[in-house]
Amino acid sequence: MSSSSAPTRRIGGPDSQSRAMLLDAAEQLMVEEGYAAVTSRRVAGKAGLKPQLVHYYFRTMDDLFVELFRRRADVNLERFERAVEADGSLRNLWRLNADPRGSAVTIEFVALANHRKAIRAEIARYAERFRAAQLAAITAALEANGAADQMPPVVALLLMTGLTQMMALERALGVTTGHDATMTYIDDALTRLEPGRS
Amino acid sequence: MSSSSAPTRRIGGPDSQSRAMLLDAAEQLMVEEGYAAVTSRRVAGKAGLKPQLVHYYFRTMDDLFVELFRRRADVNLERFERAVEADGSLRNLWRLNADPRGSAVTIEFVALANHRKAIRAEIARYAERFRAAQLAAITAALEANGAADQMPPVVALLLMTGLTQMMALERALGVTTGHDATMTYIDDALTRLEPGRS
DNA sequence: GTCTATAATCAGATAGAC
């Protein structure tokens, strides 16, 4: 899948345990200190390995970032689809969206994408996949409640994700004006649309 | 205003022309290549000056970033208030919010804030000020249209800004699924609320 | 106010031994 234009270097296979440890360490650094802290030296240090191993498993740091994102994205998408399968209600979709677990790292990756083309492409691809999955779920949920005529599902989806993403971002900054009021409002709206749910 | 705990270094005054040129160069770099490109060397190079001058006018690079943000924030806030004074309609508030001019740089600063505490504090302060100004404006606009009972103004505000910020961010990535449909929906909603406007 | 010179780090990346 990766480009093989420079046949000189040796690159380690994807099933190595050290490779996984490096990815884990990189992810942890990214969460705790931001992407700028993800250097070959620091990643290796956290994993208890030598910096050069990073370059053995990942030709460039960009390759590491892309791999990191892909790994996390796959997990996220799977988790989302399993959760929807178990409970496809509007309220659950909202809950999944408001889950801050992924938000912090997402911001970091988006910022990275701003100046790393390889990562931008990867994120864009994933965003489209995730949007499609979310759209299918919210369309079904709105139709189940006879609310699909009030607002196009895709609009509801953008409103919802925009709201949750911004609140997550603001929370990270310590700005929370209006958050409580908004959460209450959404909660009431969900109760109106889906009387049967908690 | 700045801390003066280390009296050893000489720092240039705020009225210098070179200082302004450095800030301009830094801002341009930030827009074009992201904050990672804003190094003392590159900033000075773009301004046609020596890298050491950056450290003469700004004790640290963080100081430069804070100054950069503050300068832009002040301009933004003033522009917003002037625009609202001229036209306080909902539609104009939406237009101002959807204006992508500031969005790209905003993202960059937020990402920076993630790992630079001095900048995080500055952004948080500004975000609160801006929210207050926006809240006053949207409250007045909703009341003028007798729509303040449909939704708390602060909720409308968060929905609006969340939506515009996310769309701006996605546009930067090349992801635009649902954007047109949402813009159309908002446009129709505004026409319904404010029949008199374009 | 601007320069030269330089200290002190840290970065990504590679070659080749074991």
Next chain:
DNA sequence: GTCTATCTGATTATAGAC
């Protein structure tokens, strides 16, 4: 698969001359 050794270049920051 992992190591030592190393190259090369960038970065922030300071001191002191002019």
